[in-house]
Amino acid sequence: MDTEADEAGSSRADRARRVANVLRRQVLDGGFGGGFDGGVLPDERALVAEFSVSRNTVRAALALLRDEGLVERRRGVGTVVVGRAYAHPLGELAGLAEVLHHHGSVVNQVREARLVRPPRAVARRLGLDEGEEAVHLERLRSLDGVPLSLDSTYLLPWIGKPLLALEREALEHRDVFDLIESVAGTPLGGAEVSVQAVTADAATRAVLRMPESGGAVLTVERLTSLADGRPADLEFIHLRGDRLVLRAQVAAPPGRGPGREGAR
């Protein structure tokens, strides 16, 4: 039942993808030990037994993970983990520094901080009047020197302008949520988040110091509001696909259940 010979319906590529699905998660979660770098995967024979597939399928699966920049083949050692990802809780309104401070030091390189005339689509989302300015802040965020995300945010002028007057050190070490709350003097209310996968262009890949292979990024658009419902800022975030995993807890809505419409 489990041997490759029985899987006539699947191609080797299908079987390799299924093996890679499981291994990818273990690699990213640090399941192979070695901390954030340098864990070693089981050898090919063990993977053959574990996944009930042929050696060629195991090799194809490892090649997929290699192409994603997650593992490397090292002579005399085996297949080692080179890319472990950090988990970012999507359901909490928390910044990267707040989430990752256990793992190391988050530093934001300020790439732009200035008043701009925002594009109309941005102005609309922020509820700005025609001709009203916004503050554009772009930061490259790194953990222990490794770039993880490139954040471009448009802030309401009354929130953004005081940020321009802050010492550079504040912009370099604090999450934008913290900055907004301390300037606005009021807590944040919530955010609308959209997440998409995009192949990073060469310039963005260079900024994020991504390897040539594994060039996928999560693009996150986040409109954050204050507790009273007023919009605070609109962010466009590029997260390195090989370094960050978004996590969320989803609860079933009360309407779900075997009796409801559609569950024939």
Add this chain to the structure above:
Amino acid sequence: MDTEADEAGSSRADRARRVANVLRRQVLDGGFGGGFDGGVLPDERALVAEFSVSRNTVRAALALLRDEGLVERRRGVGTVVVGRAYAHPLGELAGLAEVLHHHGSVVNQVREARLVRPPRAVARRLGLDEGEEAVHLERLRSLDGVPLSLDSTYLLPWIGKPLLALEREALEHRDVFDLIESVAGTPLGGAEVSVQAVTADAATRAVLRMPESGGAVLTVERLTSLADGRPADLEFIHLRGDRLVLRAQVAAPPGRGPGREGAR
């Protein structure tokens, strides 16, 4: 303040990325009209005025979106939308068919449905005993004939085995959540979700009929539990990056606010 000459600190690639950030969202949301296909972007001169950048920067931004498979240049027409994305609410435990039934007909091509010995990492997540089998179900899910996602799910045997006995039609037209609820006779409780961006390998791209460019996928791992907390299934989902956007509403936790630790 807004002209390119003033932006000495940014490269053209930076400016093009910022323009593309805003246009991408408008394209994906259908903001340029024309329904799900065929909307036309404003011409270059209008985009130059809108974004206060040079014509070359506008062209570089449009090239980024072209490379992502979202727009195309058509002679005599301009830049037209060829890829609009569907929104999938991440915060609701809803299947694709449930979410997209307003947009068309969701059909699931069953690629595999059988008993397997699950990999140990999968067995552990599902709470299976050593040697216990699981049911593996792999489906390619299409909306009006366009593939959107490839779902591979491992189900607990008591939930999965009855599915193997169902008519093919049920597996082809119903969401896995519906199937689980009707077999288990109990509503779903919730799910742990992880989301990552990955460059699709050639075989997966072929299955999903993705263009050569724009090969990024969202890989979603979702462990769904019944209302009583027992795990029901573990899914590995590949969502086309150029066709699906995950949406979520995030509420600020009660602890947030300008007075809390860290918000100096």
